[in-house]
Amino acid sequence: MIKKILFVSLVLFAVMAMPALAAEADVDPSVHAYKVAFAALGLGIAGAGGALAQGRAAADALSGMARNPGASGRIQTAMLIALAFMESIVIFVFAMTFLLNQG
Numbered sequence: 406m407i408k409k410i411l412f413v414s415l416v417l418f419a420v421m422a423m424p425a426l427a428a429e430a431d432v433d434p435s436v437h438a439y440k441v442a443f444a445a446l447g448l449g450i451a452g453a454g455g456a457l458a459q460g461r462a463a464a465d466a467l468s469g470m471a472r473n474p475g476a477s478g479r480i481q482t483a484m485l486i487a488l489a490f491m492e493s494i495v496i497f498v499f500a501m502t503f504l505l506n507q508g
Contacts, residue, residue, distance in 0.1 A: 418446060444502040451498035458491050 466484035470477040 415450070418443065440506055444506055448498055448502050451495050455491050455495040459488055462487050462491070 462484055466480050469480050473480075
């Protein structure tokens, strides 16, 4: 039930952010406040999601290495690639935050 409420609230935040992010620069100043607020919200969600995913990936990789030390090299390589992909999503959101707030 909590996951459904969280999902619906995130969708509502995204829908509410669309007009603010699509507005022209010469519109009233409160639109800029919405842009900043929703960009910060998106960055916070991306950062929290990335941190949770990276923590889970590292924990599972370490438990896999503890159970099978012979496969630790392959597990570590796969984990590092996965961590790079997870971090790239957060970096993309960070870059989009700056791009959307210009103007």
